[in-house]
Amino acid sequence: MKRLLALSAALAACSSTVVSPSSGDFVGPTGLAVAQAGDRDLLFVTSTATDELRALQICTTPPLADGGVDSSSTCSTKEDYQFVPAPMRLFPATVPTGDRPARIAGTRLLRPDGGKGGVALVAGADSSLAVVDARNIVEAMNHISPARAPILLQLSTPVVDVVAATSIDTATNIDATVPAVKAFLATRGGQLLVLDVHLDSSGNAQAPTVLQRCSLGAVVPARLALVPGRDDLVYVADSAGDGAVRISTASIPTIDQAPQACAITRLPAGGPLRSLALSPQWFEANQPDHPAGELAVMTLQTGGVVIARTSDGQIIPTPPFDYRSSGPQTMEPVLVGGVARDASFLRAIRPGAACATAPCTPLWVGDSVNGKLQRFNLLAAIASTDGGLYFLDVLNRRLVNENYFSNQGALVPVLSIAPILSPVSTVTSNPPALTLAPADATTAGRQNLGWVNPGVTRATRWRAIWHADVPGLERRGGTMTHTATGTLLFSTQPADLTLWATDPLLHLGPGDVVTFTTYYPPASGCDDVASETSARFELPIVSIAADGSALELATLPDTPSVKGFNPTCPKFGVVAEVRTAGDHPWLVLENADTRGRAKTGEMFVALEPRNDYPLDYDPKLPPLASTDIAIAFTLSGTEPTIANTQWTFTMTSGQLPTLVRDANSPQGLASQVIEYSSPKVTNLLFATLTGANALIQAAPDLLPVKGGVLSYH
Structure with a gap:
């Protein structure tokens, strides 16, 4: 089953039609993880509503210098980026794992014979952890050995999330194969467990051994995260408290000890979290290499994304102040279209022959005609409820925006529809007027006409209504x-x-x-x-x-x-309509949201939370919350006499974020995003679109190219 899908990236700038190599036949895909299976990797995807996994094959042997296929590889081009087939090969194989699998962790494990294997650790709605042997799935597909059912590790309560540590090959900066790894899982009962995961003497999967355990107490785990290449620290996104907590693996009591509370260090984020991710090793010009885990991208339940230093647990300052400084104010959450649900760092590219000096991590920005490959120090991908993948320039604390690179003047919001009064006034002497505030280049937040600010002012309709119905008291x-x-x-x-x-x-x-x-x-x-x-x-x-x-x-x-x-009637019933009047008779609305009340002849200033930092800023005029003005205007002239007379105007935002989306699933509710690299490919992104029963694959440096973005349904 194949589908031709037209995908859009960079807000439909990349409009090439792409071919989905195969169908995953998903129903409610949620979790993602990669496990090693010989000379290929398997990308496991939960088909949550059918209690199964699907496995996408990705060959890992790089091509020869002349572009040819290495004859030593058993992973053929016909299998590359194809789902492991069922016996009736038109359909993908299914791996039953238990009730509603939702979270997966993948491993790269060395077999006793020196071969490469791996397991997927799968958590769902029941009180067990399923262990799936990745190499056995491939061998069963090729009729080398019979398929083995997943092994179950029984637990007392369901698992909320599971993660497995990786080991980084310093020469290649990609994940290495090791004899054993630590895995961490958080249970719905508030326990954090540390597992030892390795293959048995025959090179097959076996049940992990529980090594350590502690109680999370008041922390309600939403997701877990590890520093790439390390297993000495585990981070827990707290869905009830503020931000995340960090726990040292060495501090967790062994399983034979009496249960104890986890020793936690909190990283505040301004509210409960949905997920978090830790930075990989990254590179900066004229600076020592930055260690992995230096920064955390935290996704708030409210949909915003903040960045924190892990060294002191503080949210980094607003730009243009260096992320290592304290600054006058911490950054405000960056918002994407829809609500952010998950984030993943891209692997930072080390400077070398192809890129002599950092930044070197590539991302295509713009369309295939006018766009260009831009390079960044540190990038993260954000999955959103609108079905899109957005890119965060982490150090600059802003979404990657096409207009920043091609037309910065277009970032400044402007009127798309000028103010119109309805009904039209017939007053000729001192007629009603709405005048935008004049620009003041010397004052922060007031540099533009109407005191609009990129990253604050949105593409919305504004209304100022005289004697307006008070929201909630219309009847x-x-x-x-x-x-x-x-x-x-x-x-x-x-x-x-x-x-x-x-x-x-x-x-x-x-x-x-x-x-x-x-x-x-x-x-x-x-x-x-x-x-x-x-x-x-x-x-x-x-x-x-x-x-x-x-x-x-x-x-x-x-x-x-x-x-x-x-x-004269002493008592009677009515249906009342309450309206604004008095000395502030105007009600100001942005779309359907109330922004305040205005007085004729007095400047109305609408302060709003910032959603992005799309410009380069002057340290003398930094973008602070106190200057986050969406619009400012003055109403003047003779007041109307008809209730609900209104001024209406519309603003453009100037925002054109680089965006990957399946055009056939524009509201696909992206659930999880992961970065994938191997000896053959670097920085592929995979994201599940739960609401669209789809999986998105994107190559950030090839977004406008046919095949740069794929959709599996």
């Missing part, structure tokens, strides 16, 4: 009665009006107004109410009850030309 039922002082009392349930009164953006209070859209008078004696017209008038709010149960309203006296509202 509110209640009863009307008279007070002893001659005012009216609107009583309503639930008694929660103080929520609007204390809201820092809405500030509901005296001076705001109420109109009535529907009346419910008693059966007799209230003819003046029964004949009342819907929304004919507005009554000013005099006060709000301390318990939030009522609004005291002024009556409306009669005038020679207009009937007022001072009903």
Whole structure:
């Protein structure tokens, strides 16, 4: 089963049609890991909804100098990037592992005969860890030996996540094959276990041995992470506390000791985490080589991504300050389209013949015609709920953006639709106007017209509405009665009006107004109410009850030309509509989100959380939270007379992030992303699109090339 899939990268800049080499026949793919199987690797993918794994073959023997195939390799080009087939070879083989497999760890293990093997450690919804022999799967496919069922390590509670340590070959900077590795798993019961994983005397998989154990206590594990090439530290993403915790392997008691609490060091991130990743060894011009594990990319549950130093556990400062410094403020979370779910560092490329001086890690930025191969010191890939893979320039704390390299002026947000007033005012003397704040090149956050800021101002629609319906109080039922002082009392349930009164953006209070859209008078004696017209008038709010149960309203006296509202009916029902008025009668909205209230003749300034740092910044004018202005404008002229009259305008953001996405699965809910390197290939990315039942493969340096991005369904 094959599919032709058109994929887009760099926001559809790379529009080549690619061929999926084979179908994975996934249902709910989630976890990914690579295990060694002789002269090929197997990329295991969980088909979570069918309780199985699929295994994609990747040949690892590099081609000869003339481009030919090494005859010593048993992995043919017909098998490369093809799923291990089932006996009916049109379909992929399935490896049953237990209930809903979700997380996998892969290993590269040396067999006693010197051959290369490996196992996949698979965790799911049941209380066991499945051990899958990667080499046996290949041998069974080739009818060399019978297929063996996965081995189960029984545990007391289900496993949340499992990771296995790697060993790095310093000469090639890729994972090496070793006799044994340590694996770490966190259970739903709050235990952290250390396992010894190696092959048996025949070179086959066997159950791991539990070596050490400790209790995570209040830490609720979401994911685990290890420093590439090391097993002396394990990091746990905390889904309940702030950030992650680090645990020294040496501090974990052996399994024969009484259970004890893990000795933890916390790395704050500003909130609970979804996942984290540790940096590989990386290289910087005129600096010593940076050790692996120096930096952590932490994915917050709220969808942002922050970067922290592991040496002191601190979030690195906002640019342009060096990541090693304290800086005036820590960086704000970088946001991608959708919600970030996972991140993985790309392997940093060591300077050499092809790239004499760092930075050397390549990424294609832009389309196939105008784009260019750019090089970075340290890159991370971020998987998002919008089905995309984004690239983070870690040291600069920004998403890789096409406009940064090709047209930095385009990064500055501008009006795409100029302000329009609706309904149109007929006032000719002192007509209504909306004027963007003038640029001030000497003040941080105010350098552009409208005080817009790249990385803060988004591509959104703004509205300023006069006498607008207060969000949440557009329709509110209640009863009307008279007070002893001659005012009216609107009583309503639930008694929660103080929520609007204390809201820092809405500030509901005296001076705001109420109109009535529907009346419910008693059966007799209230003819003046029964004949009342819907929304004919507005009554000013005099006060709000301390318990939030009522609004005291002024009556409306009669005038020679207009009937007022001072009903004689002692009690009647109404449907009320609460509106902004008083000295700040304008409600400002960005799309559907309230940004505050504005006063005629007074500058309105909308501060928002930053989502990126797309520019190079002056240390004298750094991008701080206090200057993160999305828009600033002044409303002037004669105020409208019709409720819900509104100014509308639309902004562009100037953001054009380098993005890998399956065009046939644009909302595929990416779950996990991993980086893969071998003697044959460097820095392939694989990501599961759980919602689209797909697997994405991307070569960052070949994004616009046919085959640079593949999609397996």
